[in-house]
């Protein structure tokens with residue numbers, strides 16, 4: 261019924277909508293410098309384009325799902341598109357509900373766009389669905405993981421603004437945004453929520469691994485990397501309790517944690533041809 | 541003494557412990573044989589002692605129910621994993637169609653020093669199985685038909701495979717990629733009683749190209765042979781591994797002589813006759829037993845609930861405080877405006 265040619269234009273249109281959202285986020289911040297602080301009419305446009313992007317990507321994913329008969333869980337292309345969809349969805353909700361955090365869009369939306377550029381470079385091949393992926397725990401594991409990544413991306417967006425302010429040119433650009441300590445507080449709030457969902461992701465993953473491979477944990481590449489992410493997050497939270505960690509250092513740490521989480525998702529599973537494939 | 545107690549319960553020690561655990565888990569990555577398990581056990585012990593001391597002495601943790609629950613959950617997970625290592629049992633077993641499981645069939649057994657269980661009472665029998673393959677030999681679903689003896693002594697049919705293990709008395713039997721064919725052979729010696737045996741051939745289709753083996757019947761000499769199979773396997777098409785759709789020829793090498801036997805055929809060898817009875821299949825199972833599994837799940841879930849409730853309380857408290865300040869501010873500015 262459908263072919264690759266059917267789903268790709270929806271994907272491109274979705275990415276274009278995200279790009280427009282990012283463009284308006286930047287333009288809005290730049291204009292705020294000259295207009296009165298608090299002028300935020302651009303935010304409606306950002307929100308509109310984000311919603312469009314999410315809907316268009318949902319159509320692209322849906323069409324592909326019908327075409328190949330399984331969800332976007334198997335190869336890098338599918339993982340990237342589904343993350344573009346879920347990060348976009350969660351970010352849109354946060355953007356809509358928490359106006360104070362909107363400045364973080366100038367960092368978070370480009371992060372989403374890194375995935376967008378990446379996906380354009382990958383062939384949209386389909387891969388066979390491994391038999392162990394029919395397990396219901398897949399949904400819990402993937403769902404919690406998506407919320408975890410999205411929350412740490414929101415935290416990273418705010419941390420990114422804190423760090424950008426350090427650079428002279430951006431400092432005046434970002435002057436009208438909430439103060440560093442406010443951004444810091446919210447960034448860490450999202451990071452601790454990310455820890456909750458990261459923990460749930462690890463638990464659901466362990467239950468699934470027990471069903472699928474007969475062991476709940478075996479320190480394979482993906483498990484080790486995911487554990488280190490969780491530990492880094494817990495470590496950072498404790499470090500902030502034990503010492504008076506400067507805001508910028510904390511912000512840098514958030515970005516490091518996000519990078520580790522990002523690599524866990526998008527490179528570790530594809531570097532090591534793990535048990536996930538189940539060939540022969 | 542006080543200094544020591546402070547150190548033991550300090551969150552700085554927690555960070556040191558976490559850093560050591562990060563190093564340990566990077567070292568243990570992929571389970572290399574030469575890395576001792578101490579690289580994990582040592583930092584986990586430091587963290588456990590640290591945590592117990594903190595819970596005992598630090599009101600910042602022991603007066604906050606959610607946070608306390610989370611940390612106790614963490615402690616419980618570490619302890620349970622330790623108990624699991626001491627009591628676990630892991631092994632493999634190759635089950636031929638028609639065979640009943642006995643504990644003596646288990647191979648590659650690894651178990652903790654305190655393992656105890658009823659593996660010797662587990663009763664199930666292997667039936668036929670099929671494995672679907674997509675093009676390029678990508679493995680799909682495995683359906684292994686087995687029969688399980690229930691409490692009433694009746695045999696009940698079940699289908700297991702992939703992420704659906706057979707679970708009896710806490711022992712979990714998982715199908716694996718390791719499976720193949722099994723010729724059933726009978727040796728009819730010139731003098732004495734016939735002997736029937738089975739020989740599990742190398743894993744199929746992994747070792748499609750080297751299906752050779754040998755059999756030494758009790759009282760007989762070694763017979764070398766290879767199995768010529770017609771399974772319908774094609775790289776470029778979907779295909780199902782199924783003994784019922786498989787043709788076979790047993791090729792026996794008897795010195796310079798080469799004999800081809802179809803199921804039911806026999807040949808005369810030195811000292812007796814060899815009959816190729818029929819072709820069956822064997823399935824390789826992984827056996828896994830860990831009595832802590834459900835407790836681990838419970839402890840970790842309770843821990844996360846604790847963490848979530850801790851943050852729920854913290855955030856709503858902060859909100860309430862912010863609302864209060866905002867209300868106070870607007871009240872005072874209203875008062876100022878009125879005055880003005």
Ligand code: HEM
Pocket residue numbers: 452455490491493494495497498501549550551554587588590591592594598600601607611614
């Ligand atoms: C194993 C040794 C550990 C000890 C002794 C310990 C101790 C503590 C203490 C005393 C607090 C309260 C501190 C305060 O509010 O000033 C705390 C908070 C916390 N700990 Fe731990 N902890 C340990 C491990 C962990 C681990 C492994 C994690 C997660 C990866 C973790 C996550 C947290 C979180 C999220 C908080 C709450 C911080 C907040 O309220 O913002 N802890 N811990």
